[in-house]
Amino acid sequence: xxxxxxxxxxxxxxxxxxxxxxxxxxxxxxxxxxxxxxxxxxxxxxxxxxxxxxxxxxxxxxxxxxxxxxxxxx
Ligand SMILES: [Zn+2]
Numbered sequence: 001x002x003x004x005x006x007x008x009x010x011x012x013x014x015x016x017x018x019x020x021x022x023x024x025x026x027x028x029x030x031x032x033x034x035x036x037x038x039x040x041x042x043x044x045x046x047x048x049x050x051x052x053x054x055x056x057x058x059x060x061x062x063x064x065x066x067x068x069x070x071x072x073x074x
Contacts, residue, residue: 012022017034029035 012024012027014020015022015028015030015034017029017037020030022028022030026032026035029038
């Protein structure tokens with residue numbers, strides 16, 4: 001049984017940080033370092049989570065502190 005397409009000895013997906021074969025102990029990464037790199041990206045907000053416009057609009061419309069300066073002029 002010889003299959004040249006069979007990966008060396010791992011069925012884990014490649015490391016998302018560097019693309020090397022992942023290690024079970026650090027999966028989905030290949031090493032602690034790559035895991036830290038990915039975590040650092042999150043902290044530096046390179047992975048921006050999209051904000052829902054719905055929530056923002058509702059919050060603005062219900063904001064009691066919202067004052068229209070033109071109202072006092074008259
Ligand atoms: Zn890696």
